[in-house]
Amino acid sequence: MKRAGVVLTSAASVALALTACGSKPASSGGTASGGSSGSGTPFSACMVLDTGGIDDHSFNESSYAGMKAAQKENPNIKISYAPSNSQNDYTPNLNAAVQKNCDSIIAVGGLMADSVKAVATANPSKHFAEVDMGSQAPNQYGIQFNTAQGAFLGGYLAAAMSKTGTVATFGGLNIPPVTIYMDGFYEGVQYYDQQKGKNVKVLGWNEADQKGGTFAQSFTDQNQGKQISQTFIQQGADIIFPVAGGTGLGAGAAAQASGGKANVMWVDTDGCESAPQYCQFFVTSVTKNLSDSVKEYVTKAAGGSFPTGSYVGTLANNGTGLAPFHDFDSKVPADVKSELKQVQSDITSGKIKITSPSQPTS
Secondary structure, eight states, X not given: XXXXXXXXXXXXXXXXXXXXXXXXXXXXXXXXXXXXXXXXXXXXXXXXXXXXXXXXXXXXXXXXXXXXXXXXXXXXXXXEEEOOSSGGGXXXXXXXXXXTTOSEEEEESGGGHHHHHHHHHHOTTSEEEEETBOOOSTTEEEEEEOHHHHXXXXXXXXXXXXXXXXXEEEESSSSHHHHHHHHHHHHHHHHHHHHHTXXXXXXXXXXXXXXXXXXXXXXXXXXXXXXXXXXXXXXXOOEEEEESGGGGHHHHHHHHHTXXXXXXXXXXXXXXXXXXXXXXXXXXXXXXXXXXXXXXXXXXXXXXXXXXXXXXXXXXXXSEEEOOOGGGTTTSOHHHHHHHHHHHHHXXXXXXXXXXXXXXXX
C-alpha cells in the first residue's frame, strides 16, 4: 500500500497551544492499566465516548488511540473508557468518572458540550477536556480543529479528480463539527471552479443554506449511508465525501458496488488505516489529528501541568490536512499535487479566506 502523499498530517509535529488563543450510567467499556515499570505518581485518565462505539473507525477510536499512545510512553498512566449508547448517557457517564476519582476526564464530541460544562462547573477541582469543543470552564480544556481548511483541500482535489463534474457530501447530523467539513469541501470545489473556469457541482450541501443539506441522522447506520451514496451515484456523483462516522462506511460499500463509477474521500482518520477494506476506493482522507492532540493533553496532564484554554488544530500546526493518496497516488496528476501544495500555502498565509461559520475562534 503506497504511503506517498502531497499534504500530510504529521504525527510527530503536532504541538498543542497550552494557553487559550438522568439515565443509568453506561458501564465502562474497557480499561487498560499501566504496568509496574516506570516511575512517578499513578495517573488516571478516563474517556467518555460519543455514540458509535470504540471501533467507530472515526473520532471515538482515534481519540482513544491518543490515550493508549500516552500510556505507552508513560506506564503510570491508567486509562479507561465508557461508551455512550445515546445522548442520555453523557451526563451519567461524566458523573461516574467523577465518582471514580479520575484525575482527568476527556469527553469525545461536541454533542456533549452542555453535559461537560454542567459537570465541570459542578466539580471545579476536577480536570476535564473535550474534543470538538472550546473551553467552557476554567477546569475544562478545549480540543478543536479547523477542519474546513483540510476539507477545502479535499474539495479542490475532488473537483480536480471528478470525471463526471459532480461530487457529493453528506453528514451524520447537522452540527458544527460535521458541517465545518462540508463547508470546507464545498468551498474547495468552488475555488477549483473559479480557478479553472469549470462548473463542478456539489450534491448534498450548499454552504449558503446551513439548515439544508443531506444528513443520515446517525453516525452508525451503514445502510443509510449506502442508500444516500447510491442516490448520489445515480445523480452522477463520482466522488463522495461522507462526514458521518461509521455511517460513512456505507459510502465505501456503495462505491464497491458501483462497478468503478464512484470513489470516496474519508474523514477524521486515514481511511486506509481505519477502514482498510475500502482502501482501494479512497482517493484520500481529510484528517484531524485527534490521536496526537489527546496524547499531548494526557501526557501534559499526567506530568502535573494541566493544559488550559483551547487548542485549535490547523493546516499550519498539522492539526488537519490530507492523508496519503495510497492506491490513488499514481492517479493524481503531478500538476494537481503541485496545486494542492500552493492552495495549502495560500490558506495558511491567509491569501485564501475560508468562510465557514463553524470554524473555531479560540
